[in-house]
Ligand SMILES: Nc1ncnc2c1ncn2[C@@H]1O[C@H](COP(=O)(O)OP(=O)(O)OP(=O)(O)O)[C@@H](O)[C@H]1O
């Protein structure tokens with residue numbers, strides 16, 4: 001398949017020399033079982049590359065299991081990765097499959113591998129070398145036939161120097177290393193990405209967009225894009241929604257670029273203009289929605305940092321997980337309630353106090369989640 005067809009099929013946008021080289025490597029190594037390490041700043045598209053590697057492989061009919069190694073608390077990571085036997089620790093009431101078992105015959109994507117604790121790194125090395133692992137609390141080895149793709153935005157060589165990452169694992173992982181450069185080092189990709197993002201967003205949301213003036217284009221092309229493609233995507237979507245699809249000038253665009261926003265930038269303030277009341281109202285509602293989305297994403301991050309929030313295949317089937325290995329908000333809420341009830345031996349008043357919700361809300365949630373005995 002030629003490079004462009006491959007890019008279209010796998011949704012990899014970019015025509016810079018750097019992206020061309022990356023796509024060539026992806027096409028070459030996808031059909032093999034070689035371990036691939038993808039490195040690059042946050043938002044450059046590491047996950048896009050990982051998906052393409054899986055989807056273009058002979059394993060594409062099987063699962064791609066994504067594990068965010070940075071989001072799993074240290075004490076749980078081994079049982080999440082390798083599974084555990086019943087009774088191996090206090091809360092292990094039944095045995096459970098780990099991601100390596102779930103991903104058998106498919107691909108496992110170890111995202112943020114730089115965050116893996118040293119003690120777990122030895123075990124990862126062993127699976128990589130022999131396919132062997134042991135469930136927590138078990139003394140027999142099992143094997144799993146998985147292809148491993150790893151990603152990180154850390155400089156692993158530096159982590160090795162700092163003794164935070166095992167050199168043997170580092171060398172094993174980087175047999176093929178795909179380095180995705182930041183967007184500011186491949187600016188030719190910006191117009192193509194914008195075209196794609198605009199078309200995609202307008203067709204999904206029925207918003208038309210009249211484009212940018214020359215000075216706006218210049219600002220976009222010269223901006224540093226510290227958040228890379230993710231920041232570009234968010235900026236484009238916000239601009240299209242909040243500016244009602246009209247043609248945007250330089251001043252309009254600046255408002256949406258992080259580095260142009262002073263520390264006190266307040267996007268909640270209505271813009272003074274001669275708009276009709278109806279237009280101004282609509283704008284306020286859009287702004288509130290975009291802010292609300294931001295707040296929800298922040299909340300999600302906070303929750304992800306504090307909870308064992310990884311899901312297994314049964315949870316995906318039951319609709320409790322979004323299929324990316326993260327739990328849905330509903331499921332996180334359900335777990336918090338179950339835990340609070342457990343800790344308080346079923347006493348709803350105490351559990352409600354601990355959760356900082358009213359007893360009545362707790363009753364409603366218990367019913368809603370079918371937690372009643
Ligand atoms: N080359 C690309 N073509 C199309 N979309 C892209 C490309 N690169 C990134 N994107 C889009 O940008 C967003 C961020 O990409 P992605 O999640 O792959 O980044 P990442 O490198 O994994 O970031 P992080 O380190 O924060 O996890 C996604 O919405 C993705 O679809």
Ligand SMILES: [Mg+2]
Pocket residue numbers: 046047111
């Ligand atoms: Mg990612």
